[in-house]
Amino acid sequence: MMATTHALFGVVLATATATVAPEFAPVAFVAGVVGSVFPDLDLYAGHRRTLHFPVYYAVAALPAVALAVVSPVAETVALALFLAGAAAHSLMDVFGGGLELKPWxxxxxxxxxxxxxxxxxxPRRWIRYDGAPEDLLVAGFFAAPALVVWTGPPRTFVAAVLLVSAGYALARKPLAALVERLVPALPSALRSRLPERFRATADRTPPAQTGD
Incomplete structure (x- = not known):
């Protein structure tokens, strides 16, 4: 799934929290979004392995949520929303495509x-790849309640994220084709810093033929 879809799910968590405890709305919004995108910080270092923990995040989130219910202060609410968002992210990625430049x-x-x-x-491939039409549909589904409930900067943020989602969905396949052309031309030292699926593109590209 798109990182923006995950971010919007964090907004869903924040919206649910703000409905029952409006005094925690700001911290819930920030913690929900940050936690929901946090696992993707491993994009350049073992993507979907280094910071993705589909079991451990969920196990940690359960007592954190319980603590936030029993002792609702900004810190406990933030921890609960962060861990819940990270757990949901790690689990949601299972429903998408695999680790490849062209997951379709x-x-x-x-x-x-x-x-x-x-x-x-x-991968279950219920959402075939990040940026697929169904991925954008899910992003819109997550965004809809927030556009109604939130006002001011949070609503603007949600609208902007949804707009970025739409742009990425339109550009997803052309971007993959562009990467296939550009990556093999990069210096090897620079290629080594790219995500594995980008490096694999260069490895599959046959060397240019030269005449005698």
Missing amino acids: RAESDRAVYDHYRGRWVA
Whole structure:
């Protein structure tokens, strides 16, 4: 799924929290969004493995949520929303495509790494790839309640994220084609810093033929 879809799910968590405890609306909004995008900070270092924990985040979120219910202060609410968002992100990625530049080809069997079981979880492909039309539909579904409930900067943020989602969905496949052309031309030192699926593009590109 798109990072923006995950961010909007964080807004859903914040909206639910603000409905029952409006005094925590600001901290819930920030913590929900940050937690929901946090796992993707591993994009350049073992994507969907280094910071994705589909089991451990969920296990940690349960007592955190319970603590926030029993002792609702800004810190406990923020921790609960952060962990719930990170757990949801790690689980939601299982429903998408695999780790590949063009996931619509369904060539990868890796969606998210399960540290508890020590293996990769296969992608379900209910959402075929990040930026797919169904991914944008889910993003819109997540955004709709927030556009009604929130006002001011939060509503502007949600609208902007939804707009970015639409732009990315339109550009997703052309961007992949552009990467295939550009990455092989980069210096090897720079290529080594790119995500693995980008480096794999260069590795599959045959060397140019030269005459004698």
